[in-house]
Amino acid sequence: MAVGGKKPVNIFRLKNLGEPKEIYNWKLWFAVISFGLMGAARGIDEGLIAAAFNSKNFQREINYSSYSTVEQTNIKANVSAMVQIGSVGGALLAFVVCDRIGRIWATRQLCVLWILGIAIFMGNNGNLGAVYAGRFVAGLGVGQTVVVAPIYLAEISPASIRGLCTCVFTGFVYLGIVLAYFANYxxxxNLGDNTHKQWEVPTSLHIIFAGLIFILSFLQYESPRYLIKQGQLDKAIDSLSRVRNLSPDHEYVVREIIAIQSAHQMEMEATMGSGPLGIIKETFLVPSNLYRVYLALMAQILSQWSGAGSITLYATDLFKLLGITGGNENLLVTAIFGIVKLVAAILCALFLVDVIGRKRALLLGITCQAISMIYVAGFLTAVPEMGVVKSFKLPAYKKGASEGAIAMIYISGFGWALGWNSMQYLLTAELFPLRIRALATSLAMTLHFANQYGSSRAVPNMLLPVADGGISPMGTFWFFAVVTIIGGIWVWFSVPETAGRTLESMDRLFALPWYQIGRHGNKDAEERDQVLDEKMEVMASQQGTIQHVEQQV
Structure with missing residues (x-):
């Protein structure tokens, strides 16, 4: 049933929820873009660090040539992965910060940490310890972005386009990657490889984006759901009416506020104690909440070890492995790879997550990724010398297969952007009840960065020949292929469809026994929705009859 105003035509959603057209306004999109920009934090770092490290000037500064081959591999992996180590702490810190000072102030303090870390990294003066320290501190800020931004975006977005709004964050991840790749190129x-500007200029993108996000935070409104959690009802109504572009007494605003209040009140009544301990108990001792934690944590493990994130981080090295040998050509091919992933993220946000649903989009992306990994693994099996024998030159008759493998890297990036990389943020942000949302999201993102650190730290060593303690490029890609296939099977049986649901109605997806939720949870929830709607209509009819009688009397 429509709630005021005309039903807007919207091709970017799975369900028409009868929302008034006024809610799709510039204030909403301005907020979505302002917080979505935080996605660039990870994208910029993933796109910059490999090329920055490969700069001859940077390597001279840290006296890289004085180390053995294995030590060089470890140093490169440590520098690349140090942001992930810091991000583990940042993701944990985000739980406390988000719930204590709110989503807006959390944004401001993470920007300060982000800028401070990059300043230490750029001013290292050849000290490898300063390089590590700077990237760790930057990670403390970057690690909070994947908690703060998706939570805020999910909490202010209308249900019908929540997937689109939250996936803007993912889109900016790839915008950051594209800008970083082209800045490197x-x-x-234009600057050559023998000047410090060759890596410092691209690295300044971190400071530019962090500064922009910090400034924009002063033009945004706090999340109404956070304000209700803090007992600030008047501020919550004012914030929601502004972002919805409706008056505070509009029926749509009133109903949304009542729904948020009711859900929060039910959570408070069912609480297992006040304070942090009560929230922890509620997270792990309520079966439906525990299943949601299981979904969020498994998504992080399977997505990070599917290999696509590591391919983004080490794209220049992997394209070289598959036959792109020229320095400038390598950077250009890598930059185009970033564009492919950006286009995929835009398509996912606009036409998939709210149109065909989260689960179908995720399975489609995993399928593309699995096919790509199997092809690359097969190519490296057919040409096992690639990346193992330094003097090996690819025969001319295998050039076509090499180009096919490079194309498959593009397709894997496309699938990653459509699937895991969008869903690991979106599902985590929208699954949980308000009271435990910050804690559960922080836990999921802590595991996200722990696994991202593990994969990014392990991949350089995995790619080494077996004689040097690795599993070879061939073994690495077969490993990625197997994990990707396992992930697809797990999604099919375990993940319910969440598209088109309000945050307050997510509980209905988890009413069935755990082993039925993935396959039947959505159908059961829709039946419960129908029963509830019928009850609401009866209550409204009865209320109307009572008012009519009172007027007659």
Whole structure:
């Protein structure tokens, strides 16, 4: 049933929920873009660090050539992965910060940490310890972005386009990657490889984005759901009416506020104690909440070890492994790879997550990724010398297969952007009740960065020949292929569809026994929705009859 106003035509959603057209306004999109920009934190770092490290000037500064081959591999892996180590702490810190000072102030303090870390990294003066320290501190800020931004975006977005709004964050991840890749390419071509500007200029993108996000935070409104949690009802109504572009007494605003209040009140009544201990108990001792934690944690493990994130981080090295040998050509091919992933993220946000649903989009992306990993693994099995024998030159008759493998890296990036990389943030942000949302999201993102650190730290060593303690490039890609296939099977049986649901109605997806939720949870929830709607209509009819009688009397 429509709630005021005309039903807007919207091709970007799975269900028409009868929302008034006024809620799709510039204030909403301005807020979505302002917080979505935080996605660039990870994208910029993933796109910059490999090329920055490969700069001859940077390597001279840290005296890289004085180390053995294995030590060089470990140093490169440590520098690349140090942001992930810091991000583990940042994701944990985000739970406390988000719930204590709110989503807006959490944004401001993470920007300060982010800028401070990059300043230490750029001013290392050849000290490898300062390089590590700077990237760790930056990680404390970057690690909070994946908690703060998706939570805020999910909490202010209308149900019908929540997937689109939250996936803007993912889109900016890839915008950051594209800008980083092209900054590397431009500086390589125009500045050469023997000046510190060749890696410092691209690295300044971190400071530019962090500063922009910090400034924009002063133009945004606090999450109404956070304000209700803090008992600030008047501020919550004012914030929601502004972002919905409706008056505070509009029926749609009133109903949304009542729904948020009711859900929060039910959570408070069912609480297992006040304070942090009560929230922890509620997270792990309520079966439906525990299943949601299981979904969020498994999504992080399976997505990070599917290999696509590591391919983004070490794209320049992997394209070289598959036959792209020229320095400038390698950076250009890598930059185009970033564009492919950005386009995939945009398609996912606009036409998939709210149109065909989260689960179908995720399975489609996993399928593309699995096919790609199997092809690359097969190519490296057919040409086992690639990346193992330093003097090996690819025969001309295998050039086509090499180009096919490079194309498959593009397709894997496309699938990653459509699937895991969008859903690992979206599902985590929208699954949980308000009271435990910050804690559960922080736990999921802590595991996200722990696994991202593990994979990014392990991949350089995994790619080494078996004689040097690795599993070879061939073994690495077969490993990625197997994990990707396992992930697809797990999604099919375990993940319910969440598209088109309000945050307050997510509980209905988890009413069935755990082993039925993935396959039948959505159908059961829709039946419960129908029963509830019928009860609401009866109550409204009865209320109307009572008012009519009172007027007659």
């Amino acid at each position: 431009g500086c390589q071509v």
